[in-house]
Amino acid sequence: xxxxxxxxxxLAALGLSILxxxxxxxxxxxxxxxxxxxxxPQPRSLVGTQAVAAVAxxxxxxSTRVIALAETHLGARYQxxxxxxxxxxxxxxxxxxxxxxxxxxxIAGLRSAYALYVHFRALRMxxxxxxxxxxxxxxxxxxxxxxxxxxxxxxxxxxxGVAITRINAVxxxxxxxxxxxxxxxxxxxxGAVRPAPRGRGRGPRVLSVVRATVALSLRLAPxxxxxxxxxxxxxxxxxVIGVSRGLHNLRWLRVIAPSGxxxxxxxxxxx
Numbered sequence: 321x322x323x324x325x326x327x328x329x330x331l332a333a334l335g336l337s338i339l340x341x342x343x344x345x346x347x348x349x350x351x352x353x354x355x356x357x358x359x360x361p362q363p364r365s366l367v368g369t370q371a372v373a374a375v376a377x378x379x380x381x382x383s384t385r386v387i388a389l390a391e392t393h394l395g396a397r398y399q400x401x402x403x404x405x406x407x408x409x410x411x412x413x414x415x416x417x418x419x420x421x422x423x424x425x426x427i428a429g430l431r432s433a434y435a436l437y438v439h440f441r442a443l444r445m446x447x448x449x450x451x452x453x454x455x456x457x458x459x460x461x462x463x464x465x466x467x468x469x470x471x472x473x474x475x476x477x478x479x480x481g482v483a484i485t486r487i488n489a490v491x492x493x494x495x496x497x498x499x500x501x502x503x504x505x506x507x508x509x510x511g512a513v514r515p516a517p518r519g520r521g522r523g524p525r526v527l528s529v530v531r532a533t534v535a536l537s538l539r540l541a542p543x544x545x546x547x548x549x550x551x552x553x554x555x556x557x558x559x560v561i562g563v564s565r566g567l568h569n570l571r572w573l574r575v576i577a578p579s580g581x582x583x584x585x586x587x588x589x590x591x
Contacts, residue, residue: 410465
């Protein structure tokens with residue numbers, strides 16, 4: 321009987337050893353891959369249904385909104401005295417963009433390039449240096465006006481239509497900038513996604529998952545003039561939550577970056 325008990329104790333010890341060894345192997349395997357980035361495709365069943373912790377920004381720079389709205393009118397025809405939506409003159413484009421952005425009071429509702437020039441010069445809000453995106457650009461002593469978008473460029477309604485050009489390529493010649501302070505003013509984003517209560521609710525609906533094919537700028541809006549939020553690395557996985565068209569019919573994706581930031585990227589640099 322004692323020999324039988326001894327054999328049973330030996331078998332029990334052997335079984336315990338096997339169980340311990342089985343528990344240690346996956347732990348060691350997990351430790352060896354700690355910190356690795358998982359770039360494997362997500363299961364198809366999760367796409368479009370998974371909850372996302374990140375949320376969209378609740379506000380946007382006024383300059384970003386103004387420039388994005390102006391770019392939607394690129395290619396529109398010129399018509400003297402027109403304020404849109406399909407035809408414009410120079411001041412009509414400025415008036416329509418600022419009204420649609422909810423910023424009509426920033427330009428005092430004025431509809432003439434000369435009136436804008438005289439009004440803001442009297443308020444001492446003009447200078448020939450240090451323009452910021454969203455400022456107005458006055459040409460020919462008030463005979464022409466456009467919107468500054470950065471890097472020495474202006475979006476404006478010319479006789480050939482609404483276009484973006486360099487300031488030094490415009491005739492009549494540059495006179496002054498009107499500094500409106502839109503690069504520090506933030507506006508609420510209509511329908512912005514708010515954080516859900518902890519443990520409840522869902523994030524934006526994920527449409528698909530793509531990867532950056534090059535080092536890629538994540539921007540605040542679907543425009544190359546919009547503020548860069550960060551630089552994505554080649555191979556970064558991006559959750560797509562929206563699609564839009566920008567300048568020259570360029571396709572943009574609204575994505576959630578690996579860091580959780582939400583922004584826009586050019587679709588042609590993803591796959």
